[in-house]
Amino acid sequence: MDNLELYLLISALLMLLSVVSSKLSDKFGIPALFIFLGLGMLAGSDGILGIYFDNAKLAQSVGTLALIFILFGGGLDTSWKAIKPVLGAGLALATFGVIFTALFVALSVRYLLDFTWQESLLLGAIISSTDAAAVFAILRAQGISLKKRLAPLLELESGSNDPMAIFLTVAILQMILLPESSSLGEWIGKFFLQFLVGGIMGYLFGILLPPIFNRIHLGHYGLYPVFSIAWVLLLFSASSFLGGNGFLAVYIAGIASNAREFVHKKNLIGFHDGLAWIMQIAVFLTLGLLVFPSDLPAIAPAAIGISLWLIFVARPLGVFLTLTFSSLSLQEKSFISWVGLRGAVPIILATYPFLAGLESSSLIFNTIFFIVLTSILIQGTTLPRVAKWLKVEESKESKVPEPSIIASPLLHHTLKQFYITKNSSVIGKSIAELELPSEFLILLIKREKEQIKPTGSTLFEEGDMLLIQCEDPALFRQIVRSFAPLES
Known part of the structure; x- marks a missing residue:
């Protein structure tokens, strides 16, 4: 068996194991992301298969490609009508909430890892975004339905806060490596340019896709998903080329497309949902391969301290400060604080210092990886109980429609x-x-x-x-x- 066949065999087995083992998430409430990471670690150099993998550049490329389709799939599955009432709070959490979280995390990093303030801010920025996709998977598995405005708010925050974390990570990293290259004013200008261009490009591509699908009349259904994949890649690359944030663009494009009717809409949403799962499995297996478990015990005490600080102090402070003037109740704000589950994006961003040649890159990556594992285990496994304790579930009575008289019966x-x-x-x-x-x-x-x-x-x-x-x-x-x- 040549190398290609061997790699295909291992890839197929790992992917099948990931899909089948996701049943553990449904049965025991173990987050699927944790299972995917664990399988990657077991297949790695310190695991059963002993696959040696240390290519941070390849891991970052896989992560970037995966994130493009994860975000577009998330946007395409998001209802504009549902998120419109919580748009202000969601965008505030995705911007100010990320900044506050990064700042508060940096405080603990500065003293637990003895980093410089710039390195501490870098680690805080990397770990600042959330992954509520994992949260909803757990809630669905446990049969828990959140109150009406909570679910769309968490969905909007998780989908739109990744671009902010990416921007902060790149900005702080460049400030560390090239302190004389740009001023704070220039970075603020870049921030507004990235989000303005990304937002406009995403909206335009999003509203153009439905009429194109409705008028192109392709002879085979299979060509519509191909067109959508090319459309998303074109959007991301064009937006990035023009100085915009491509990740924000693809997420907005998904929301804008969903707001309109087009041919094969239901099938295409299902296709991109499946594609997003493939990407999640691929990126977590890759990132699991990249980590060396034997390196984790050395940084465990500090990483656990930072993780607990993030869960119980930094995230809640960021949420409560951001939502100070919100009409959300104390219980709802507390639940949002607990749903600060970390996922793929922080680990992908943790590869950036590697590629930049930062001296502390290995320590940053291992710390981030450990924090993500801790977050998934602590917050992911306790999420259903916290939802019940804070009484943020939709009552079962409200799910049953009351008998009503049909005012306009369907008559002949x-x-x-x-x-x-x-x-x-x-x-x-x-x-x-x-x-x-x-x-x-x-x-x-x-x-x-x-x-x-x-x-x-x-x-x-x-x-x-x-x-x-x-x-x-x-x-x-x-x-x-x-x-x-x-x-x-």
């Missing part, structure tokens, strides 16, 4: 037939492309002897008979008028 007079005539303006167009209101439902299409259950990607053809449900006669007339034949 609300069902109407309409034929697509020759030269109709909608021939060759998809249902999603028309952006029909929710009150105008096409229930069935009869095409010759075939009866078709319509979807967003269904194209209209001449002679189609549409079975339409619409209670508003004026709305029905208005829409079908737009279906009229094109003037020659």
